[in-house]
Amino acid sequence: MILDSFELNGKVAIVTGCNTGLGQGMALGLAQAGCDIVGINQSAPEETEKKITATGRRFLDLRADLSSIKDIPKLIEKAVAEFGHIDILVNNAGIIRREDAIEFSEKNWDDVMNVNSKTLFFMSQAVAKQFIKQGNGGKIINIASMLSYQGGIRVPSYTASKSAVMGITRLMANEWAKHGVNVNAIAPGYMSTNNTEQLRADGDRSKEILDRIPAGRWGLPEDVMGPVVFLASKASDYVNGYTIAVDGGWLAR
Ligand code: NAP
Numbered sequence: 001m002i003l004d005s006f007e008l009n010g011k012v013a014i015v016t017g018c019n020t021g022l023g024q025g026m027a028l029g030l031a032q033a034g035c036d037i038v039g040i041n042q043s044a045p046e047e048t049e050k051k052i053t054a055t056g057r058r059f060l061d062l063r064a065d066l067s068s069i070k071d072i073p074k075l076i077e078k079a080v081a082e083f084g085h086i087d088i089l090v091n092n093a094g095i096i097r098r099e100d101a102i103e104f105s106e107k108n109w110d111d112v113m114n115v116n117s118k119t120l121f122f123m124s125q126a127v128a129k130q131f132i133k134q135g136n137g138g139k140i141i142n143i144a145s146m147l148s149y150q151g152g153i154r155v156p157s158y159t160a161s162k163s164a165v166m167g168i169t170r171l172m173a174n175e176w177a178k179h180g181v182n183v184n185a186i187a188p189g190y191m192s193t194n195n196t197e198q199l200r201a202d203g204d205r206s207k208e209i210l211d212r213i214p215a216g217r218w219g220l221p222e223d224v225m226g227p228v229v230f231l232a233s234k235a236s237d238y239v240n241g242y243t244i245a246v247d248g249g250w251l252a253r
Contacts, residue, residue: 025221137180
């Protein structure tokens with residue numbers, strides 16, 4: 001039956017940056033659908049671990065600084081040693097730096113591109129190799145942004161990195177579909193997390209943004225739970241290379 005194709009019992013999902021925000025919401029959604037979770041974080045993910053284990057699923061706490069790709073082989077090895085297989089990867093960890101384009105520094109460029117694009121690609125590559133070795137496909141879900149479609153203001157490296165995410169999501173789908181690997185992305189709209197703290201604290205910008213969201217509210221981590229479960233499940237087997245906006249209608253305006 002159709003609802004059975006959404007369940008994820010016995011699956012293992014890696015979620016990067018799941019100690020807070022959207023990553024925590026997606027890890028919890030995947031656990032509720034049946035996944036054991038491998039969390040890759042810089043900071044302690046205690047709250048997430050508590051929420052995941054309360055669903056009856058297991059949580060493996062791995063730590064790494066994803067501004068570099070050097071730990072990726074070790075992380076995959078540890079996940080496989082613990083669970084025996086990996087079925088889903090959610091590339092969620094991401095950062096943003098705000099500075100006028102005219103003054104924007106090389107460091108603010110490189111730091112953001114490294115986490116948001118470079119690590120996302122090499123993490124996907126490493127997990128795709130594992131999927132191919134396992135021989136029964138897999139699901140990769142990248143976290144894009146409204147700035148995969150639009151220019152934004154004062155965030156040049158973020159716009160570049162998230163536009164890259166939408167592009168390489170398509171490329172990876174093109175190359176790995178033949179192995180049963182689906183690579184899709186979720187583009188969240190304006191969500192209430194640490195990432196948008198500065199925007200929400202600026203009365204004028206906050207009002208400007210809210211006035212443009214047809215849903216009339218900022219998004220929440222719960223809003224990405226359904227979409228990530230869909231993209232991680234059999235229900236989306238024929239969806240590939242696509243970026244789904246979860247934006248309360250922002251792009252429709
Ligand atoms: P957030 O609360 O700032 O979460 C970002 C996550 O990424 C945190 O878990 C953070 O861990 C992790 N992270 C950052 N740098 C890392 C590094 N070097 N190594 C390991 N982990 C690292 O913001 P969020 O809104 O939930 O963001 C999640 C994703 O959604 C990001 O890719 C973001 O760009 C994207 N997004 C957010 C919005 C929005 O409106 N909020 C909109 C579109 C897209 P630490 O706390 O340990 O640093």
